[in-house]
Amino acid sequence: MKRKHIAGIVVAVVVFVLAGAFLAEVLNPYETVANGKNGGTVSSNDVYVLAKIISAEARGESYLGQVAVGSVVVNRVKNANFPNTVYGVVFEPGAFEAVSDGQYYNNASSTSLKAARAAINGWDPTGGALFYWNPAKPVSRWIWSRQIVTQIGRHVFAL
Amino acid sequence: MKRWRSWITTGLIVLAVVAAGYWGYSEYRVKQGLQNRAESQYQRAFHELSWHIETISGQLAQLLISGAREQDVLGLATVSRQVFAAQANLGALPLALVPLSKTEKFLSDTGEVSFAFLNKTAQGDVALEEADEEIIEQLYQRSLVLKGDLSELAAAVLNKKLSWTEVEVVALRANRDLEDNTIINGFQLMEKKMEEYQEINLGDDFAKTKPDKKKVEGEKEINLQEAEEIARKWWFLEDTEQRGKLTYEGTGDIPTYGIEFLSSTNQANPIYIDVSKLDGSVVWCMRDKSTGEAKIDLAEGEGKCREFLEKRGFQSTVLVETEREDSSAIYTFVPRQGDVLLYPEQLKIELALDDGEIMGYEGSFYYMYHQERDLPEPVLSKEEVRAMVSPHLEVEVIRPALIVNYWGKEVLTWEVRGSYQDESFAVFYNADTGREEEVTRLTPSPKFLFDLAD
Structure with a gap:
C-alpha cells in the first residue's frame, strides 16, 4: 500500500514537472507575439524599434509618459556617451528591463507608435533626460545620484 | 494480478x-x-x-x-x-x-x-x-x-x-x-x-553655438497661474471655461511648467502644453489623437499648419520638409530673416489628415535659438554658386540659408536643392568661401507595414 502511494506521488511530481515544462514552452515571452488587427506604416525601422521599447517599458503610461520614455532613447542616441543608433541604445546589454525579460518582442501599440514618431521628431517632455526609473521598484543605488529633472506618471527622469 | x-x-x-x-x-x-x-x-x-x-x-x-x-x-x-x-x-x-x-x-x-x-x-x-x-x-x-x-x-x-x-x-x-x-x-x-x-x-x-543663457537658465519669471493663462490663450485663442492643470514641472534643458487641458471634443486625450518658466513662451504642445482615414491632402494640410502658425505670430515661414505617416503628417517650417532661411530655428507641426486638427507643435529650437541676427551679405552670388554645383544634380532651387554645420557652428550658406535620379539632396555651400559645409539627403525613407498590438 505504502509503496503504491509513493509511486503515485512520484508519477504526480513527474507529470507536474513535465506539464510545467510544457507550459514554459507555450508561455515563452519570445513567442507571444500577438497578431494585431491594425497595421501601421513606419518610415524606417528605427521608429518601430522605438515604438516597441516604449510599448514594453511604458505600458499604462499616458501619451506624455510614453513620449517621455521615447525621448530618453532619442537623447541617448544624440549623446556622445551612448551608442549612436536607436538599435545600439535599445539593445545595450542590461539597459532596458523589457529587452532583458523579452517583453520588447511583443508588437507595439498604436499609441506607442505615435509616441515614437513624436520623440524621434524632437518632442521631448523630459528636457534632455538620459535616465528614467520607477521609484517604487528596486533600482541600482548609483542611479539615484543622477540629477532628477521631472516626474511623469510613474517614472522619474534624470540627466 | x-x-x-x-x-x-x-x-x-x-x-x-x-x-x-x-x-x-x-x-x-x-x-x-x-x-x-x-x-x-x-x-x-x-x-x-x-x-x-x-x-x-x-x-x-x-x-x-x-x-x-x-x-x-x-x-x-x-x-x-x-x-x-x-x-x-x-x-x-x-x-x-x-x-x-x-x-x-x-x-x-x-x-x-x-x-x-x-x-x-x-x-x-x-x-x-x-x-x-x-x-x-x-x-x-x-x-x-x-x-x-x-x-x-x-x-x-x-x-x-x-x-x-x-x-x-x-x-x-x-x-x-x-x-x-x-x-x-x-x-x-x-x-x-x-x-x-x-x-x-x-x-x-x-566650441558649439549655444542658446541664449536667458532662455535656459536664470530666475523664474512666471508663476503657475500666469503659465496656465498663457497656455490657454495660446491654444484656444478665444475665451473658454476650460482650466488647465499642472502635470509636471521640468528642470531639464529648459525650466518649464507642463500644463494639461482636456480637449473639448475628446475627453480621453488631453492636450499637453509646455510653458517656459523664464519668459512664458510656449515651447511645445502635443496630444494623442486617433486618426481615421485621411481626407485632406498634404497641400491642404500645409494651409492648416500655416493658419495655426500665423495666428500665433509666425508670419514668415518656409516649409522645408514634410513627412507623412498613415493619416497624419509632420511638417517642418523655418522662419526667415529677410531672404535668409533660419534652419537653427526650425518648427515642427504634426497634423491629423482626417479632420485637419493640430496634433502637436515643437518649437524648442525656435525658443532657444531665436534672435535678431546680424547677417552679412553673401560674398558669392547665386550664379557663382550655381556654377559650382555638380552636373549630376538637377537643381530645383538655390536660396540663402543659415545652418548649423557639422561642428555645431552657425554659418551662412547657399542652399542648393535638387535631385539625382530618385534621390533628393540639399547641398549647403559656404556663402563666403564656397566650401561644401553640409550635404543632406532628403529622400523619404521606404515605408514598412507593421502589425500593432491593438
Whole structure:
C-alpha cells in the first residue's frame, strides 16, 4: 500500500514537472507575439524599434509618459556617451528591463507608435533626460545620484 | 494480478523519471549553449576593447613624435576608426548600470578631435600644430590610464576565469551589491582615475553655438497661474471655461511648467502644453489623437499648419520638409530673416489628415535659438554658386540659408536643392568661401507595414 502511494506521488511530481515544462514552452515571452488587427506604416525601422521599447517599458503610461520614455532613447542616441543608433541604445546589454525579460518582442501599440514618431521628431517632455526609473521598484543605488529633472506618471527622469 | 499491476506502475515511474531526466538534461544543454554564446560575445567585446584602447594610445604617441603631414593623416584616420570600434565594443558589454561617463567622454573627445584634425590635415597642407599636439598629449596621458587598467583587468579575466554573464546577472539584479565583483570594481576604479583629470579644453574650434543663457537658465519669471493663462490663450485663442492643470514641472534643458487641458471634443486625450518658466513662451504642445482615414491632402494640410502658425505670430515661414505617416503628417517650417532661411530655428507641426486638427507643435529650437541676427551679405552670388554645383544634380532651387554645420557652428550658406535620379539632396555651400559645409539627403525613407498590438 505504502509503496503504491509513493509511486503515485512520484508519477504526480513527474507529470507536474513535465506539464510545467510544457507550459514554459507555450508561455515563452519570445513567442507571444500577438497578431494585431491594425497595421501601421513606419518610415524606417528605427521608429518601430522605438515604438516597441516604449510599448514594453511604458505600458499604462499616458501619451506624455510614453513620449517621455521615447525621448530618453532619442537623447541617448544624440549623446556622445551612448551608442549612436536607436538599435545600439535599445539593445545595450542590461539597459532596458523589457529587452532583458523579452517583453520588447511583443508588437507595439498604436499609441506607442505615435509616441515614437513624436520623440524621434524632437518632442521631448523630459528636457534632455538620459535616465528614467520607477521609484517604487528596486533600482541600482548609483542611479539615484543622477540629477532628477521631472516626474511623469510613474517614472522619474534624470540627466 | 497484484504483481502484474506493480510491474506496470514501476515501469511507468521508470519511464517518467527517464523522460523527465532526459528533458531536464537537454534543457540544461540548451541553456549552457546559450550562456556560452553570450559569454563568448562579451569576451570578444571586452578583449577587443582593451586592444583598441592600446592601439589608440600607441597611435596618439606616434602622432606626437611624427612631423610629416602624411603620417598625421594616416595616424588620425586610424585613431578615428579605432575609437569607433572601441565605442561599439563598450556598448556591447553589460555595463549599462555602471557609471562610466568619464571613460566614455575620453572616447568621444578622442573621436571628435581625431576627426576634426583629420579634416584639417587632409584638406589643408598643414601638419599638426603645437596647440593641436597639446590636445593630443592630454588625450595620450588619459589613454595610458585606460590602457593600463584594461589590460590588467583583461589578464585577471583570463587568469581567474571571470565570467561576464555573471556580471550581467549581478548588474540586472538591482538589489545585489554591485561592488563585490572584480570586473565591475575594475571599471569603477578606472572611472575614478579618469575623474581626477580635468576636462580637456578643446579650444574655440570645437566650441558649439549655444542658446541664449536667458532662455535656459536664470530666475523664474512666471508663476503657475500666469503659465496656465498663457497656455490657454495660446491654444484656444478665444475665451473658454476650460482650466488647465499642472502635470509636471521640468528642470531639464529648459525650466518649464507642463500644463494639461482636456480637449473639448475628446475627453480621453488631453492636450499637453509646455510653458517656459523664464519668459512664458510656449515651447511645445502635443496630444494623442486617433486618426481615421485621411481626407485632406498634404497641400491642404500645409494651409492648416500655416493658419495655426500665423495666428500665433509666425508670419514668415518656409516649409522645408514634410513627412507623412498613415493619416497624419509632420511638417517642418523655418522662419526667415529677410531672404535668409533660419534652419537653427526650425518648427515642427504634426497634423491629423482626417479632420485637419493640430496634433502637436515643437518649437524648442525656435525658443532657444531665436534672435535678431546680424547677417552679412553673401560674398558669392547665386550664379557663382550655381556654377559650382555638380552636373549630376538637377537643381530645383538655390536660396540663402543659415545652418548649423557639422561642428555645431552657425554659418551662412547657399542652399542648393535638387535631385539625382530618385534621390533628393540639399547641398549647403559656404556663402563666403564656397566650401561644401553640409550635404543632406532628403529622400523619404521606404515605408514598412507593421502589425500593432491593438
